[in-house]
Amino acid sequence: MMKVLELKGVTKKYGGFTAVDAVSLEIEQGKVLSLLGPSGCGKTTTLRIIAGFTSPDSGSVEISGEDVGQLRPYERNVGLLFQDYALFPHMTVDQNVAYGMRYRGTPVSAVASRVKQMLSLVQLGGMENRYPNQLSGGQQQRVALARALATDPQIVLLDEPLSALDAKLRLELRIELKEILRSVGATTIVVTHDQEEALSLGDEVVVMHAGTVVQRGTPTQIYEAPASKFVAEFVGRSNWFYGARPRRSDSGMSSYLTGDGVEICARSGQEGSSADLCIRPENIELVNGSAREPVDYPGHNVLLGVVLDVAPLGADVHVVIELPGKSRLLAIRKNVGRSQALLPGEPVRAVFSMSDVLVF
Structure with missing residues (x-):
């Protein structure tokens, strides 16, 4: 052209x-x-x-x-x-x-x-x-x-x-x-x-x-x-974990430990260097449940937390999760009605693919 x-x-x-x-x-x-x-x-x-x-x-x-x-x-x-x-x-x-x-x-x-x-x-x-x-x-x-x-x-x-x-x-x-x-x-x-x-x-x-x-x-x-x-x-909304330290690597994936002690698996960055991790809110799936219940999500990160706030915004619902160490995670899910509504104070799992984590 x-x-x-x-x-x-x-x-x-x-x-x-x-x-x-x-x-x-x-x-x-x-x-x-x-x-x-x-x-x-x-x-x-x-x-x-x-x-x-x-x-x-x-x-x-x-x-x-x-x-x-x-x-x-x-x-x-x-x-x-x-x-x-x-x-x-x-x-x-x-x-x-x-x-x-x-x-x-x-x-x-x-x-x-x-x-x-x-x-x-x-x-x-x-x-x-x-x-x-x-x-x-x-x-x-x-x-x-x-x-x-x-x-x-x-x-x-x-x-x-x-x-x-x-x-x-x-x-x-x-x-x-x-x-x-x-x-x-x-x-x-x-x-x-x-x-x-x-x-x-x-x-x-x-x-x-x-x-x-x-x-x-x-x-x-x-x-x-x-x-x-x-x-x-x-561009877009993001959850950030700054200065995460790589702990171990296997097959191009690394385990990173954030400053609040949260462990997140993502693609490997530069060897031995800290990284900033980005997770888009819409890539996070929220599943009701406590730490005592069995978990099986191969290829995914599963972070346990508590619902801190729920904001229905028309077609979407913005949910803020408090993780161990007081760090917070925003998740965006579709508004599917009260039958699947989350309430503040409820335990929840934040599930997202390792490949959806952006590493800088």
């Missing part, structure tokens, strides 16, 4: 602070790439460099094989959806969507039909004459998206596109946004600090930290095989 965008060793500094540090990445035609990371990691600066609002100190930006470093933002065939939507309050929906096309010299005869097509795509047909202050937040977001797509850009750049919306509407529009981008085959970069947004929208996810790319992969790879402790901590 053809590369639509390629960044080569892009660096940007502000005084002594390096916002973007030798970032190289590329995106192919029709793909959606999520740039994910905490505030200050460099993702928005990277987006601004692609758009042409910020000039890199070194490195290059190529769009469809052309170095666009000397081109102004409006000279790059890029569509933008800002975090605050940046709609013109004195213009109608029709005028907002048409603005970019008129600015770029689209024939007047083609503008009206293109606007109608875009508003139909974002399900805002019939609202052409409304002003932004007459629209809901979700409708404003759709107008901004229609405007970004109207010029048929080579790349669409979305900066925290759903952050201004409430949680329920954010979920609904996230699904719609993905469908719209897929239907028009838009090559898209989404900048976000929201893990779910990045993992659900992107064909691939680029995780950034301290101005650098620390991992790139499919959403499944990022979540299930994080390349570093930072990625494992930032």
Whole structure:
């Protein structure tokens, strides 16, 4: 597939602070790439460099094989959806969507039909004459998206596109946004600090930290095989046992002893070194029962504990287990009703596969 965008060793500094540090990445035609990371990691600066609002100190930006470093933002065939939507309050929906096309010299005869097509795509047909202050937040977001797509850009750049919306509407529009981008085959970069947004929208996810790319992969790879402790901590929920000491190894598996005296079996790390162990809450199965009852779970860790807290959260239930030594474990199980409910104070076994333990 053809590369639509390629960044080569892009660096940007502000005084002594390096916002973007030798970032190289590329995106192919029709793909959606999520740039994910905490505030200050460099993702928005990277987006601004692609758009042409910020000039890199070194490195290059190529769009469809052309170095666009000397081109102004409006000279790059890029569509933008800002975090605050940046709609013109004195213009109608029709005028907002048409603005970019008129600015770029689209024939007047083609503008009206293109606007109608875009508003139909974002399900805002019939609202052409409304002003932004007459629209809901979700409708404003759709107008901004229609405007970004109207010029048929080579790349669409979305900066925290759903952050201004409430949680329920954010979920609904996230699904719609993905469908719209897929239907028009838009090559898209989404900048976000929201893990779910990045993992659900992107064909691939680029995780950034301290101005650098620390991992790139499919959403499944990022979540299930994080390349570093930072990625494992930032993406998804995790239980951590820091500084666990290896005791014995056999067939690529080691027994680790945590600081609280809990023994956990996992794949072997570096010989003789301590390790940080990560266990995803959804990989933990909870089984009622005390230490006196027989246990047989080959290939699994079985930790005895006591239910400390139970929090039903819709389809899921978050259960906090207190282990010997006062360490705690979060487990997430499906809400299957009261018949299988756990109660605080009950003894429980936390069961999880040795292969599900991430070792750093």
